[in-house]
Amino acid sequence: MAPPAPQLPTVDERLESADDGTIKLRMRTHDGHPIEAVLMVFARGGGGPDDTRTLPPRYTACLSSQSGCALACTFCATGAMRLRRSLTSAEIVAQLTELATLCPTRIDNVVMMGMGEPFHNYDAVLEALRELADPRGFAIAARRMTISTVGWVPGIERFARDDFPARLALSLHAPSDGVRAQLMPVNRRFPIDRLMAACADYCDTTGRSIFIEYLLLDGVNDSRAHAHELVELLAQHDGERARFHVNLIAYNPAGTPYVGSSVATVHAFRDTLREHGLETSYRVSRGRDVAAACGQLASQDVSRDLAHRRGERVGRLEERAQRPVDRD
Numbered sequence: 296m297a298p299p300a301p302q303l304p305t306v307d308e309r310l311e312s313a314d315d316g317t318i319k320l321r322m323r324t325h326d327g328h329p330i331e332a333v334l335m336v337f338a339r340g341g342g343g344p345d346d347t348r349t350l351p352p353r354y355t356a357c358l359s360s361q362s363g364c365a366l367a368c369t370f371c372a373t374g375a376m377r378l379r380r381s382l383t384s385a386e387i388v389a390q391l392t393e394l395a396t397l398c399p400t401r402i403d404n405v406v407m408m409g410m411g412e413p414f415h416n417y418d419a420v421l422e423a424l425r426e427l428a429d430p431r432g433f434a435i436a437a438r439r440m441t442i443s444t445v446g447w448v449p450g451i452e453r454f455a456r457d458d459f460p461a462r463l464a465l466s467l468h469a470p471s472d473g474v475r476a477q478l479m480p481v482n483r484r485f486p487i488d489r490l491m492a493a494c495a496d497y498c499d500t501t502g503r504s505i506f507i508e509y510l511l512l513d514g515v516n517d518s519r520a521h522a523h524e525l526v527e528l529l530a531q532h533d534g535e536r537a538r539f540h541v542n543l544i545a546y547n548p549a550g551t552p553y554v555g556s557s558v559a560t561v562h563a564f565r566d567t568l569r570e571h572g573l574e575t576s577y578r579v580s581r582g583r584d585v586a587a588a589c590g591q592l593a594s595q596d597v598s599r600d601l602a603h604r605r606g607e608r609v610g611r612l613e614e615r616a617q618r619p620v621d622r623d
């Protein structure tokens with residue numbers, strides 16, 4: 296007898312950015328857990344200053360590996376949801392299938408940067424990526440897929456020995472344990488020294504470099520001193536081959552106390568890294584008008600749900616105590 300067909304997530308809501316064409320899907324698993332999938336459009340110019348051609352845009356799909364996340368990074372809307380559950384490989388592939396129906400051409404790149412820590416769901420994520428690479432299906436090259444980890448060391452060590460050659464991105468976001476632990480509780484379990492040793496091992500074993508993701512937060516991790524610390528940290532672990540490419544990221548406000556750094560601060564930070572020979576790019580947040588930061592849309596849904604339940608609870612307390620209740 297054939298195995299039962301997997302139960303796939305459905306689309307609750309589709310939002311399209313008027314600013315940059317980003318499409319965000321709020322989806323729901325068959326058992327009611329929210330997830331998100333995002334399609335980003337990147338316009339491309341010609342090959343140089345004298346080349347006025349306009350090349351076709353590139354499309355990147357950003358997929359979720361989990362509903363919610365257990366790692367509770369303090370700047371992240373998904374972290375505030377906590378973990379609902381990990382997704383199956385079919386649920387991950389289904390996100391791309393939905394996005395593909397909205398994409399005018401083929402999807403060029405896949406990034407596992409949506410909700411969840413991909414290495415907390417290693418087997419399903421790798422199974423999904425292998426399926427997306429299948430030449431009989433979407434045929435997306437492995438080198439055009441990126442797994443983004445918050446620094447889950449056992450996952451990095453395992454991925455270094457996996458035969459699937461997707462790219463690796465590390466959400467570092469701070470050059471020292473003090474600042475990083477404040478932003479990312481996972482740093483208490485895997486401090487920077489241990490994390491960077493795993494990254495160096497990954498580079499040595501695979502011959503591939505790592506994208507270092509660095510979210511710039513006003514007054515938290517964005518000073519020139521932080522930039523110099525980052526230069527030193529990466530230099531300590533740099534090898535013969537180019538190992539690190541730094542992506543500076545503008546913070547997409549996500550209902551947290553953090554504020555993104557000013558453009559002048561971002562440029563100063565970038566220039567310091569470049570002056571020291573670090574390959575650095577600056578990624579402007581996409582889809583701000585459709586709440587495109589990781590987990591923002593789904594967590595709004597969860598917040599509404601929680602607010603509703605909290606309201607009900609407060610109502611019951613008020614009934615019982617016959618006096619105002621100002622906290623739950």
Ligand code: SF4
Binds near residue numbers: 371374375411589
């Ligand atoms: S940033 Fe990533 S790892 Fe951290 S809480 Fe959000 S989804 Fe989880």
